[in-house]
Amino acid sequence: MxxxxxxxxxxxxxxxxxxxxxxxxxxxxxxxxxxxxxxxxxxxxxxxxxxxxxxxxxxxxxxxxxxxxxxxxxxxxxxxxxxxxxxxxxxxxxxxxxxxxxxxxxxxxxxxxxxxxxxxxxxxxxxxxxxxxxxxxxxxxxxxxxxxxxxxxxxxxxxxxxxxxxxxxxxxxxxxxxxxxxxxxxxxxxxxxxxxxxxxxxxxxxxxxxxxxxxIGNEHANRALHIVDLTLPLWKLEFDKAVHAIAETLLAETKAVGAFFYRNGKEEVREGLKTNYYFDLPIETQNKKQIGQFRLFYERAQDDIPSRRRMLTSLAQLLSQQYAFVEAEKQAQLLADAEIRSLQAQMSPHFLFNVLNTVKSFIRTKPEDARQLVTHLSKWMRNNMNNSSKTLIPIRDELDMVTAYLSLSQARLGERLKVVADIDESVLDRLIPPFTIQPLVENALVHGLKGMGPDRTGTIRVEVQRERSPGGQSRVRITVEDNGIGMETSAHVSRDQDEHAGLALSNIEQRLRYHYGMDKALVIESQPNQGTKISFWVR
Incomplete structure (x- = not known):
């Protein structure tokens, strides 16, 4: 045996x-x-x-x-x-x-x-x-x-x-x-x-x-944590500078021979060499919209190194979380800035003085109109306070604030201001960032119609319509148009002829880009003395 x-x-x-x-x-x-x-x-x-x-x-x-x-x-x-x-x-x-x-x-x-x-x-x-x-x-x-x-x-x-x-x-x-x-x-x-x-x-x-x-997994996990410690402060730079600096960090801290960044299929950052073997690190927003991807190139395939692949997958998730965290901070600040600018512009002593003077003049001659103005003012103030703490609100709520603002302005300007609204009621429950339509209307009134002659009536047109994107998907187009003096347009809306107008447009564009992942969030069409048309799309 x-x-x-x-x-x-x-x-x-x-x-x-x-x-x-x-x-x-x-x-x-x-x-x-x-x-x-x-x-x-x-x-x-x-x-x-x-x-x-x-x-x-x-x-x-x-x-x-x-x-x-x-x-x-x-x-x-x-x-x-x-x-x-x-x-x-x-x-x-x-x-x-x-x-x-x-x-x-x-x-x-x-x-x-x-x-x-x-x-x-x-x-x-x-x-x-x-x-x-x-x-x-x-x-x-x-x-x-x-x-x-x-x-x-x-x-x-x-x-x-x-x-x-x-x-x-x-x-x-x-x-x-x-x-x-x-x-x-x-x-x-x-x-x-x-x-x-x-x-x-x-x-x-x-x-x-x-x-x-x-x-090996612990070693790779420590390496990933070390890399994200290095990249966290880099996300606070401007986006183009941030991805370039992060690509340099990835190239130095991983065993890759090349670190590239792609957005919408286009190569924007190139560090090192390109080979036939690569691993993608997608960068996503909190709502899982991909804004781009880092691509690490290696001398050989990484399929036979499972722990490294897991490390790279975890690293991609951590980088996305960093981006989302930093962007959330930026969005909170942008929203606060939007609220402050809106309050400063709308509730300034001069604005209040004009509204109250209009109410005072209507009390004796048009008491019903005076009551309506007070209602619009209180409604605008209530919506402003309620929306300031939210990330997304229904289009309906934003339009309520726009309507209140235009009613107050129209009462003061009389026949010198004409308002046209073309609204598709079926899309009013779609969500948008707060303080997006209202600042565009404010810019159109305060800056677009400023300087027009007394013989010309200023017109502000607000459109909210459902349409199909070039890819066949349903989306909502929101347009604010005026027939005023026009404005200078450029690739960067922050280059402005008026500081307040430029900051407002830049703020809106950054928030739309964050939520919907589009490169060019605002489309501006303007001609001198013929007016300005600003459009954006939401899904």
Whole structure:
């Protein structure tokens, strides 16, 4: 029995060495980590089916109550059997892949063993199928109780139970009975122990790989955290300068040979070299809109380095979170600035003086109009305070504030101001950033219509309409148009002929760009002495 035990352990060692070689592949390691990558499931099944068949062929021939070591078994005589390591592959397939994988590998191994013949062929065909089922069920049960199935003791026990099941099936199904008893007496202890040890050794290998992965993963995690510590202050720069500085940091701190930045498919930043192997780091806003991506180029593919790929994926998420955090701070400041500018412009003593003077003049001559003006003023003030703390509001609420403002202004200017509204009521529940339409109307009135002659009526037109984008998607177009003196247009709305007007337009454009990810948020059309038309789109 001892010589048979030694031969069985030698064959188990050969199988474990084979498993170690294949465990270095990424698809094998994904299963060893219980990730269940279904795209490579067929490879997993093919490998362990071959692994189990190899365990049969590398077994020890047993005949006439003795065994004859042989390097390869081609067939089994009617009175012979095989002391083999087939169970190792079947049990590992069930423990790693679950019931389905265990059954499929067990079925392939069982049919193959049956084709070789021998008086225990039927028992040895049924055994792998039940062993695969047992291992798969143990995997499902043990995952709920333990963090993972890396325990060597548990693996040994499952292997022991599976091999013991095979011995029981031989006694139950093999005939003649006397030969079955003699066979089990000869091979049971060596085969049960050696195969149980083989399953346990595989999970020793698993633990070693997991420890290595954890060590490398910790190194990569520390590297990612170090990189994001360096990049956080860079996001506070202007966007173009920020991505250029971050690309330089990524090139210096990773093993990449090139770091580029792309926006809308166009290359905007180029640091280092471009190769055929790259990894993308998408940068997204809080609402998952991609604003661009860093692309790191490498000298070779990164697919065979799972921990580095996970590090780069985490780094992309951290960079997106940094961008979203910094942008949220900017948006909060922009919103506060928009509120302050709106309050300063609308609620200045001069504005209040004009509104109150108008109300005073209407009290005696047009008391109903005076009451309406007070209502519009209170409504505007209430909406202004309510909307100032919100990131997005319905178009309806923004238009209420615009209507109140124009009503107050129209009461003061009389026939010198004409207001035209073309509103699609079905889109008024769409959300937009607050203080977007109202500042455009204010600019049109205060700056666009300023300086017009007394013989010319100023007209402000507000449109809110549903339309289709060039890509066929539904969107809402919002337009504010005046027939005033016009303005200077340029690629950057912050270059303005009036400081307040330019700051307001810049503020609106930055907030629209943040929420909707568009490069050119405001479209300005203007001609001297003919007027200005400003449009933007929301989804």
């Amino acid at each position: 001892l010589p048979l035990m030694v031969d069985m352990l030698e064959r188990v060692g050969f199988l474990i060495a084979t498993a170690f070689v294949f465990s270095r592949s990424k698809w094998m390691r994904s299963y060893m980590s219980y990730q269940g990558d279904q795209s490579n499931h067929w490879r997993f099944l093919v490998f362990f089916s071959f692994y189990s068949i190899l365990g049969t062929y590398s077994g020890v021939a047993v005949s006439n109550f003795d065994y004859k070591p042989a390097p390869w078994i081609g067939e089994v005589s009617p009175t012979a059997a095989i002391a083999n390591s087939r169970t190792v592959g079947v049990v590992i397939a069930g423990l790693l892949g679950g019931v389905k994988s265990g059954l499929i590998v067990g079925l392939v191994a069982g049919i193959h063993r049956y084709s070789l013949g021998g008086f225990v062929a039927v028992a040895c065909m049924v055994a792998p199928i039940l062993q695969g089922l047992l291992a798969g069920l143990c995997r499902n049960a043990l995952k709920k109780r333990f963090r993972n199935m890396s325990s060597v003791k548990l693996a040994f026990l499952v292997g022991f139970a599976a091999e013991s099941l095979q011995m029981a099936l031989i006694l139950l199904l093999a005939r003649p009975w006397e030969e079955a008893i003699s066979l089990v007496s000869l091979i049971s202890v060596p085969q049960v122990l050696s195969n149980s040890i083989g399953v346990a050794l595989f999970f020793v290998l698993y633990n070693t790989i997991e420890t290595e992965e954890d060590r």
